[in-house]
Amino acid sequence: xxxxxxxxxxxxxxxxxxxxxxxxxxxxxxxxxxxxxxxxxxxxxxxxxxxxxxxxxxxxxxxxxxxxxxxxxxxxxxxxxxxxxxxxxxxxxxxxxxxxxxxxxxxxxxxxxxxxxxxxxxxxxxxxxxxxxxxxxxxxxxxxxxxxxxxxxxxxxxxxxxxxxxxxxxxxxxxxxxxxxxxxxxxxxxxxxxxxxxxxxxxxxxxxxxxxxxxxxxxxxxxxxxxxxxxxxxxxxxxxxxxxxxxxxxxxxxxxxxxxxxxxxxxxxxxxxxxxxxxxxxxxxxxxxxxxxxxxxxxxxxxxxxxxxxxxxx
Numbered sequence: 233x234x235x236x237x238x239x240x241x242x243x244x245x246x247x248x249x250x251x252x253x254x255x256x257x258x259x260x261x262x263x264x265x266x267x268x269x270x271x272x273x274x275x276x277x278x279x280x281x282x283x284x285x286x287x288x289x290x291x292x293x294x295x296x297x298x299x300x301x302x303x304x305x306x307x308x309x310x311x312x313x314x315x316x317x318x319x320x321x322x323x324x325x326x327x328x329x330x331x332x333x334x335x336x337x338x339x340x341x342x343x344x345x346x347x348x349x350x351x352x353x354x355x356x357x358x359x360x361x362x363x364x365x366x367x368x369x370x371x372x373x374x375x376x377x378x379x380x381x382x383x384x385x386x387x388x389x390x391x392x393x394x395x396x397x398x399x400x401x402x403x404x405x406x407x408x409x410x411x412x413x414x415x416x417x418x419x420x421x422x423x424x425x426x427x428x429x430x431x432x433x434x435x436x437x438x439x440x441x442x443x444x445x446x447x448x449x450x451x452x453x454x455x456x457x458x459x460x461x462x463x464x465x466x467x468x469x470x471x472x473x474x475x476x477x478x479x480x481x482x483x484x485x486x487x488x489x490x491x492x493x494x495x496x497x498x499x500x501x502x503x504x505x506x507x508x509x510x511x512x513x514x515x516x517x518x519x520x521x522x523x524x525x526x527x528x529x530x531x532x533x534x535x536x537x538x539x540x541x542x543x544x545x546x
Contacts, residue, residue: 233245233534234246234247234530234533234534234537235247236397236414236419236420237397237419238366238397238399238419238420239420241345241365241366241397242271242298242323242324242345243298244266244269244270244271244297244298245269245270246268246269246270246526246529246530247399247410247419247420247421248265248269248270248271248410248420248421248422248423248526248529248530249270249271249273249300249326249368249399249401249420249421249422249423250262250265250270250271250272250273250422250423250424250427250522251273251275251302251374251401251422251423251424251425251427252273252274252275252276252300252301252302252326252328253275253302253375253376253424253428253508254275254276254277254278254279254302254304254376254493255275255277255435255493255494255497255498256275256424256428256433256435256497256508257272257273257274257275257302257427258274258275258287258433258434259274259286259287259288259290259291259294260290260294260432260433260434261427261430261432261433261434261522262274262287262291262299262300263290263291263294263295263299263432264294264430264432264521264522264523265427265430265522265526266291266295266297266298266299267294267295267297267522267523268522268523268526268527269297269526270522270526271298271299271300271324272291272295272297272299272300272522273299273300273301273302273324273326274287274288274291274299274300274301274302275302275304276301276302276303276304276307276313277302277304277307278304278306278307278308278309279307279309280309281309281312281313281315281316284301284313284316285316285320288301288316288317288320288322289320292320298323298324299322299323299324300322300323300324300325300326300347301313301317301322301324301325301326302325302326302327302328303317303325303326303327303328303332304327304328304329304330305327305328305329305330305331305332306329306330310330314335314338314339317339317344318338318339318342318344321342321343322344323343323344323345324344324345324346324347325339325344325345325346325347326347326348326349326368327346327347327348327349328348328349328377329377331348331355331358331359331362332346332348332359332362332364333358333359333362336362336363336364340363345365345366346363346364346365347364347365347366347367347368347399348364348367348368349367349368349370349401350367350368350369350370350390351369351370351371351372351378351379351380351381351386352379352381352386353389353390353393356369356390356393356394356398357393357394360394360395360396364396365396365397366396366397366398366399366419367390367394367396367397367398367399368398368399368400368401368422369383369386369387369390369391369398369399369400369401369418370383370386370401370402370422371383371384371385371386371387371400371401371402371403372402372453372462373402373403373462373510373511373512374401374402374403374424374462374510375424375425375451375462375463375508375509375510375513376424376461376462376508377459377460377461378402378453378460378461378462382402382403383400383401383402383403383404383413384412384416386402387400387413387416387417387418388416388417391416391417391418392417397419397420398417398418398419399418399419399420399421399422400413400416400418400420400421400422401421401422401423401424402510403510403511403512404421404422404423404512405423405425405426405510405512405515405516406426406515406528406529406532407528407529407530407531407532407533407534407535407536408532408533408536409421409423409512410529410530410532410533411532411533411536411537411540414533414537423529424510425443425509425510425512425513425516426512426515426516426525427522427525428440428443428509428516429443429444429516429518429519429520430519430520430521430522430525431519431520431521431522432521432522435496435497435498436496436497436498436499436500437500438496438500438501438502439496439497439500439502439505439507440519441502442464442502442507442509443464443507443509443513443516444516444517444518444519446464446509446513446514446516447514448511448514450464450465450513450514451463451464451465451509451510451511451513452464452465452469454468454469454472454473454476455472455485455489456476456480456482456485459482459485461506461508462508462509462510462511463506463507463508463509464502464507464509464513466502466503466504466505466507467503467504468488468492468503468504468505468506471488472485472488475488489506492504492505492506493505493506493508496508
């Protein structure tokens, strides 16, 4: 069985994280991934603490395996969310859109593993010095908010710059991606887009169908400096393009994007909703249980690694 230091650190069977996608990564999906041996993650996003608490409670009734919560540092409820994950004894948190440094002493004292998402070597080094347990190196192929460097280029640079485990993310959807990430020095992968099409994921069926239908050039980057987002092309992205052409203000971009992710995820509006998805969308062909997805990824990765070993020894 393919195991890495990440499995030992988090007490999981397989080095696979499910991305903590806002509105998408609910208790049902997180519990299914954790129960299957990966690390399921609840996406807190901008949700009220009471909503996140209900999701945590639900996960705890569905699985006894380790799980995580993704904390979005631009949330207006950040302090309350930190209090919440400590009070609820959440085993792992991943973080994004900010530096969790000021909260690390309390989180570490509570025994919580802290794994930030990073898109640059400089931030990776800073967070390692602060005392985080591992890092998620996320390339710009990912869905949702993106950085400026590709996964292939970013992961080995971060691996070379730190001593803690690195998880590769962005554009990974199958065993080939896992095998490649391990070759780059990562200890595991984080996968988002493929898990949107897990049977346990509660997003609207229209969202899943849009991902399955997507081709290799069907994602686009929209937004404004500091807030670029990768989504599937639709009417909304064309509206964003018009704003970009005329140099619209950040306020106009925010107004256009207000509630658009919920529109896609909950209401199934694939025309004017924000269909966040990575460039790996074209690799997603069907809806499957989370356990089947993980089994397929692990089997393919192990077969690839074994085959490469034979080639090297020939």
